[in-house]
Amino acid sequence: MEEEARPIRQQQLRINPTILDMVKKEATRKDHFPLPFIDQMLEKLVGKSHYCFLDGFSGYMQIHIAPEDQHKTTFTCPFGTFAYTRMPFGLCNVLSTFQRCMTSIFSNLLQDCIEVFMDDFTVYADSFDACLENLSKVLTRCIDTNLVLNIEKCRFMVTEGIVLGHLVSNRGIEVDKSKIDIITSLPNLASMQEVRSFLGHARFYRRFIKNFSKIALPLSKLLQKDVEFNFDQPCIEAFQEQKS
Structure with missing residues (x-):
């Protein structure tokens, strides 16, 4: 082999994106079970005298995968080939599946003494004694269903x-x-990605920002198609007003 000769690295063969989308569509069935509306949850919880905030241990891992489906999670690593027996992060529909399970477990307690968002459980009541009683109901349900808390x-x-x-x-x-x-410690935004991220966080608290859409308009315009990024004075003023 000549000294200047170099082996040619073959490009990794990848499936056509269009075909890949078709495979995903055929292989997975989307579960559209909804997550609770955050605003409705918060409105239900405010004004109570006492709360208990509970957290599920290892979240998705508490959900068993049916034996006949475990092979679908097979993966290979340096130590061998394995398959999950419990639901891991990253699989299609894990959010909907987990929320469905939690809703089913606490079905007769929802809207009465507990609000559930994924593995975050909030027990509430109008008095100390009532909250203690509600907590007892919830913990009993956890024991009965083998739901482990952190x-x-x-x-x-x-x-x-x-x-x-x-x-x-x-x-x-x-x-x-x-x-x-x-949020308030952020410097001026330097890219469309930073603007998009900031607006996403700001919208989460829009209930506290009067005329949010009007204030955010200069920043929102930066995300429009074929618009050159220019963080000018109107953008700076909108950014500072939202932070304050």
């Missing part, structure tokens, strides 16, 4: 707490100050 992340019999990025208490709904501190 004790390190649970908080019991408190008067306020964080639910999906919001502080709920008998005072009402407030922003999570730790999240706001991160």
Whole structure:
């Protein structure tokens, strides 16, 4: 072999994207079971005297995969070939499947003493004794269904707490100050990706921002097709006003 000769690296063969989409569509059936509406959950929780915030341990891993379907999760690593026996992260429909299971477990307690969003469970009541009684119902249901909680992340019999990025208490709904501190410390945005990310976070708290759409308009225009990115003075003013 000549000294200047170099082996040619063959490009990795990839399936045509169109064919891949067809394969995915045929191989997977989407489960459209909905997640709870965050606004409705928060409105249900505010104004209570006591809360218990419970967290499911290892989330999806508490859901068993049917033996006849376990081979579909087969993967290979340096230590051999394995298949999951419990539902891992990343599979199609895991969000819907998990929420469906949690809704089924607490079906007769929902809208009465508990709100469930994935593996976050919030028990509530208008008095200490009532909250203690509701907690007993929920824990009994967990025992009956072998649902395991993460004790390190649970908080019991408190008067306020964080639910999906919001502080709920008998005072009402407030922003999570730790999240706001991160947003307010952001420097001026330098790309469309940063604008899109910022607006996504800001929309999460739009209930606290009067005339949100009007204020955000200069930033939203930057995301329009064929618009040159120019973070000009109107954008800076809109950015600063939303942060404040």
